[in-house]
Amino acid sequence: MEYFVLLRGVTPTGKNRIPKMSILRSIIEDAGFKNVTTYIQSGNVIFDSDLLKTEVAKKVHMQILENIGADLKVIVKSRKELAVAVNGNPFDDTHDYSRVHLAFFNELLSKLNLDLLKNISFWGEKLSFGSECLYMYLPRDTAKKRLNTNFLERKLQTDVTTRKINVITKLMNLERN
Incomplete structure (x- = not known):
């Protein structure tokens, strides 16, 4: 199975x-994962494994x-999950594509926690709910945004990482060995 690992907190x-993506790639290969590819310094890794996603997460973390x-x-995430996320982007071409972010998580989200997010005003930022991720449109400077990973983790009570939609698209289109 092909897995996409998105590290949070790099x-x-x-x-x-x-230190370097080449070091990360070596560490992942040494753990027994196959056909390892990394993409940009923020911690994106693609590899093949027969393990379950939960086992992959624990093994990579350790x-x-x-x-x-x-x-x-x-x-x-699997390739299919990322494809569903990218294809489900609710923001049309009236939005600046470079400002669309996807928030990913490992666990199913609680309806109660999602409902709490629906009633919050984000001052021009937009939040939309998808089956594989949350979609955020962040038109302002990153330092000033209200919608961010720390906020989402507190509200959703789960680990979250975000990537720009164009990073996920590039990650999925990488040439692999």
Whole structure:
């Protein structure tokens, strides 16, 4: 099975720093995953494995923690899940495509927690619900946005990572060995 691993919490310096994607790729290969490819420094990895998604998440997390010391959250998706997410983008061409973000999670989200989000005003930012992710349109400067990963994790009570939709599209179109 082909898996896409989206790491949450990668920082350019400090305890959650990934020194180089080549090091991350080696660590993942050493864990027994096959056909490993990485994409950009924020922590995107594609590989093949016969493990279940939950086992992949645990194994990748421990491998990174033990070898680099970074305590990162690991979100695991299949190609089909990412395709459904990209194809379900609710924002039409009147929106700046570069401002569309997808928020991914490993667990099914609680309807109660989702309902709480429906009643919040985000001052020009937009939130939409999909089957594989949450869609966010963030027209303002990233530093000023109200909709962010930390906010979503608090409200949804689960691990969340976000990527721009164009990053997910590029990730899915990468040439692999």
